[in-house]
Amino acid sequence: MTGSAGNTGGTVNAADLAGWIRHAAELVSADAERLTRLDAAIGDGDHGHNLDRGFAAAVAALPADAPPGKTLIAAGRAIVSKTGGASGPLYGTALRRMGKAFGGASDEQGVDAALLGEGLRAALDGVRELGQAADGDKTMVDALVPAAAAYDEALAAGTDLAGCVRAAAGAAERGAEETVPMQARKGRASYLGPRSTGHMDPGAASTALILRALADVV
Template sequence: MNAGGPATAEDLASWIRHAADLVSADVDRLTRLDAAIGDGDHGHNLDRGFRAAVDALPGGDAPPGKVLVSAGLAILSKTGGASGPLYGTALRRAGKALGDAADVDAAALGAALRAALDAVQDLGKAAEGDKTMIDALAPAVAAYETALADGSGLAACVRAAADAASEGAEATVPMQARKGRASYLGPRSVGHMDPGASSTALILRALADVTEEG
């Protein structure tokens, strides 16, 4: 796509494929992160889910929203643990926010990311500071919306979101978990990056990479 221009269905399909590649390449690190404070299955579960999402991508003239809804449904059905419901619902809600539009401008993508964040918060009941994926996703959405309000194009908005997600993931290291299995560890959860925040940053980095191509 042209940097700053609207995203098409193929751009969003490329995002899902690139995210799947990045997750696959990072399975071992994500698994180590989860082994420290969780079940140790986050990397493999997410890898399975995104592989399924790639296989489920619609062809033909499907609109961008349908691409994300299809990917989300596949992740919901194929991903174990908490990852399936959270990532699957996030993508489904984002896709529904896009509706049947033929392409996606910066404002529409921002609304879709906000819908994804709302979906995760509705489902997981987590807030920033709880040491979850929200600690990457919430600042990412806020950074996107700030860049959009400042007049930035789509690619610049997404890069701002990806950078904020990465910073948010790093910020989970000194936190004590207040949600999920990691919360059972109490103070022992301190000193470890949250795996969900890390994978969220990875997936948003994939989106930034795709939107900057061309």
């Protein structure tokens, strides 16, 4: 990634994005037990292990010499194929929509701060459409919504790409924390009613982890 602080300069290329997927796989693997415990409290108890398997498959599927968009689309397809439960389609859709938002951007051209922001919003839109979830439903949307908003706010303020991603990652982490007192309105957790309160949503937790991986890489 190249660029200077204090402006919207900087780009990420396919190697950066592949590095993101690899680092996300590392963080998910290291945190799989915690994510699974979070899911055991209000869900099926398999989120961490499913996502670990999915991101391992995404790493294995990363193409050589592909442009940025196709790099993420390939990773997303692998996650859909290898991740069990609802997680595969949701996380795979997020990556595929982000990749498609990058259009024909070449590796030489790279993805700039504005285009990366479009990709993040496209990922959010894809998750919303597929999961039919809104913010406040105690899902991964509760991490993605503040992340996209914080990214846009930083971009509008003239922050460089790396700073925008850091802002998004921090907002996602705060969004995940804010799911603890929420009552779930979507998914298996919603069956628990008031008993779903007091627990962090595992999808929001893993979403924050994945965006932290992106911030680390760029």
